[in-house]
Amino acid sequence: GLFGVPELSCPEGFQEAQDKALQESEQLVQKACSTPPGPETVMIFDQLSDSLCRVADLADFVKVAHPDLEFREAAEEACRNIGTVVEKLNTDVELCQSLRRLLADETVLSSLDPETRRVAELFMFDFEISGIHLDEEKRKKAVDLNVRILDLCNEFLIGTHIPNKIDKHVLPEHIRYNFTAEGNYLRIAGLHADCPDDLVREAAYKIFLHSNAQQLARLEELLASRNSLAQLVGYDTFAHRALQGTMAKNPETVRQFLEKLSEQLSKRTQKDFEMMTKMKMKLNPHNSMLMPWDHPYYSGVLRAERYNIDPGLYCPFFSLGACMEGLNSLFSQLLGISLYAEQTKRGEIWSEDVRKLAVVHETEGLLGYIYCDFFQRPDKPHQDCHFTVRGGRLKENGEYQLPVVVLMLSLPNSARGAPTLLSPGMMENLFHEMGHAMHSMLGRTRYQHVTGTRCATDFAEVPSILMEYFANDYRVVNQFARHYKTGQPLPKNMVSRLCESKKVCAAADMQLQVFYAVLDQIYHGKHPLKKSTTEILKETQEKVYGLPYVPNTAWQLRFSHLVGYGAKYYSYLMSRAVASMVWKQCFAQNPFDRAMGERYRREMLAHGGGKEPMLMVQGMLQKSPSVEDFVDALVSDLDHDFETFIMDS
Numbered sequence: 001g002l003f004g005v006p007e008l009s010c011p012e013g014f015q016e017a018q019d020k021a022l023q024e025s026e027q028l029v030q031k032a033c034s035t036p037p038g039p040e041t042v043m044i045f046d047q048l049s050d051s052l053c054r055v056a057d058l059a060d061f062v063k064v065a066h067p068d069l070e071f072r073e074a075a076e077e078a079c080r081n082i083g084t085v086v087e088k089l090n091t092d093v094e095l096c097q098s099l100r101r102l103l104a105d106e107t108v109l110s111s112l113d114p115e116t117r118r119v120a121e122l123f124m125f126d127f128e129i130s131g132i133h134l135d136e137e138k139r140k141k142a143v144d145l146n147v148r149i150l151d152l153c154n155e156f157l158i159g160t161h162i163p164n165k166i167d168k169h170v171l172p173e174h175i176r177y178n179f180t181a182e183g184n185y186l187r188i189a190g191l192h193a194d195c196p197d198d199l200v201r202e203a204a205y206k207i208f209l210h211s212n213a214q215q216l217a218r219l220e221e222l223l224a225s226r227n228s229l230a231q232l233v234g235y236d237t238f239a240h241r242a243l244q245g246t247m248a249k250n251p252e253t254v255r256q257f258l259e260k261l262s263e264q265l266s267k268r269t270q271k272d273f274e275m276m277t278k279m280k281m282k283l284n285p286h287n288s289m290l291m292p293w294d295h296p297y298y299s300g301v302l303r304a305e306r307y308n309i310d311p312g313l314y315c316p317f318f319s320l321g322a323c324m325e326g327l328n329s330l331f332s333q334l335l336g337i338s339l340y341a342e343q344t345k346r347g348e349i350w351s352e353d354v355r356k357l358a359v360v361h362e363t364e365g366l367l368g369y370i371y372c373d374f375f376q377r378p379d380k381p382h383q384d385c386h387f388t389v390r391g392g393r394l395k396e397n398g399e400y401q402l403p404v405v406v407l408m409l410s411l412p413n414s415a416r417g418a419p420t421l422l423s424p425g426m427m428e429n430l431f432h433e434m435g436h437a438m439h440s441m442l443g444r445t446r447y448q449h450v451t452g453t454r455c456a457t458d459f460a461e462v463p464s465i466l467m468e469y470f471a472n473d474y475r476v477v478n479q480f481a482r483h484y485k486t487g488q489p490l491p492k493n494m495v496s497r498l499c500e501s502k503k504v505c506a507a508a509d510m511q512l513q514v515f516y517a518v519l520d521q522i523y524h525g526k527h528p529l530k531k532s533t534t535e536i537l538k539e540t541q542e543k544v545y546g547l548p549y550v551p552n553t554a555w556q557l558r559f560s561h562l563v564g565y566g567a568k569y570y571s572y573l574m575s576r577a578v579a580s581m582v583w584k585q586c587f588a589q590n591p592f593d594r595a596m597g598e599r600y601r602r603e604m605l606a607h608g609g610g611k612e613p614m615l616m617v618q619g620m621l622q623k624s625p626s627v628e629d630f631v632d633a634l635v636s637d638l639d640h641d642f643e644t645f646i647m648d649s
Contacts, residue, residue: 038108211553384408409433439460515541520569603619
């Protein structure tokens with residue numbers, strides 16, 4: 001069966017696995033309600049969470065990645081059913097009472113260790129945001145809102161990807177071939193951001209981002225429902241509810257962070273826009289005004305012109321085998337960990353090119369498993385991501401339940417006999433996703449509710465972004481980057497050029513991220529919104545980003561992160577700031593420093609979400625960073641490295 005789960009040898013097995021989990025959960029609910037308050041209460045709650053998550057997490061992965069439609073549909077159904085049960089449990093008054101008795105008993109509470117206490121509080125928080133403290137009528141309203149929000153999220157998400165069609169005669173004949181023809185229509189499925197023809201990018205931008213009444217209604221209802229739910233359960237806004245327990249803690253801190261960052265970036269962003277405008281004038285003298293569809297393209301042109309970083313020059317040095325060796329060597333030196341390929345059993349994997357890795361520590365032994373689903377195939381989503389399939393936890397019999405994760409990439413399938421070659425971007429993504437996997441393997445918590453990456457959103461990206469710093473360091477790259485034919489190492493100046501090229505127009509790129517994050521905060525802030533979501537977009541774009549809004553477009557209707565990162569889009573920037581500080585302070589001098597690796601494991605990875613995120617950062621940096629520190633870390637990363645500059649001049 002899939003992942004070695006015997007029931008899952010066929011799609012119908014999901015029903016069986018789900019029934020088993022629901023049966024188990026009923027028994028655990030009764031047990032929780034009849035157990036006197038103490039650490040055992042938290043243990044039972046965690047078992048309950050584990051029995052449901054073991055099916056839901058696995059199904060979450062299968063519903064997007066399995067090649068067989070029947071498996072995908074069965075998994076989707078299981079997700080829905082378990083989701084409904086979780087919503088019910090979160091409003092089960094008797095179940096909540098058993099936890100409340102524990103948290104109200106000072107004597108018992110003071111005897112709990114910090115992790116157990118935090119996990120108890122996190123479970124309580126889940127009850128409260130579901131409106132457990134409300135009367136029955138309001139509680140029912142909270143459940144209904146939760147269900148409606150889930151549906152709206154799914155509908156909105158589908159809507160963000162749906163292509164737009166246009167009568168082909170509307171577009172000049174010489175650019176029509178860039179789009180897929182369907183009878184008399186052309187299908188525009190994306191922004192064509194890399195196309196050298198300005199007109200193609202302009203047409204794609206205006207058509208793909210054209211406003212759509214249905215999608216607009218979904219977004220407005222989603223934002224209003226999130227706000228109603230947050231207010232119903234006692235928060236001022238949805239953002240206040242979403243930021244509880246994060247590093248930032250509240251919307252005020254996020255606003256401050258984004259405003260200060262924007263202020264620090266403004267001069268550099270202006271300079272970047274001026275450079276792009278000059279380049280546009282040079283290539284297109286008739287129309288030199290910089291527009292939103294120009295930014296990604298001309299920043300790429302500037303990068304290529306200044307540093308000659310054609311991916312084709314780099315790929316031969318980054319075969320997949322070499323990159324995996326590089327990761328293995330880095331983890332071995334920093335953390336005493338090795339990756340070993342394991343044989344899979346029949347039916348355990350969903351595609352024959354999936355590889356299973358055992359993660360083994362030199363003294364502690366087997367830590368868990370990583371399934372590597374690295375190659376493109378029809379119907380597989382084109383995003384790189386990390387899925388928890390089973391969380392780690394200490395079982396009742398004293399054994400440790402090993403974590404299981406999947407890393408999903410979209411690498412091209414190689415020609416027969418040739419190795420898979422990665423572009424520098426793919427190599428960096430591989431390191432990024434491996435950062436998440438190591439967090440999952442080393443976040444060996446007692447409770448699965450806080451295992452590995454089950455932590456605050458603005459902390460969850462720190463381990464993965466930190467790995468990007470390793471991937472961009474010559475000392476690390478030099479250990480594994482070898483030409484697959486000649487064995488020759490990648491020259492140092494090529495690595496330096498690559499790193500410096502990423503700083504070209506990086507301020508403008510970061511400013512764009514700030515704009516997205518500000519927009520997300522406004523949408524999830526005070527309701528009713530003062531204006532329509534499109535008017536807010538226009539105003540914010542012109543004020544925060546600086547490139548003009550294009551009439552009749554509605555970019556927010558393609559902003560899929562509003563679903564998974566509602567009120568938390570800033571997390572990428574804040575995680576990057578922390579990762580940057582950790583890199584500079586702890587690893588920049590010696591990226592293979594074992595003592596630092598151990599400190600990193602002990603202070604940041606080992607706790608999963610079982611410790612307040614800011615305390616983990618403090619433990620690592622040995623000081624408590626301020627908003628200004630975060631901003632400085634991000635801005636100082638934009639400075640060019642003088643040595644490379646001189647070398648290349």
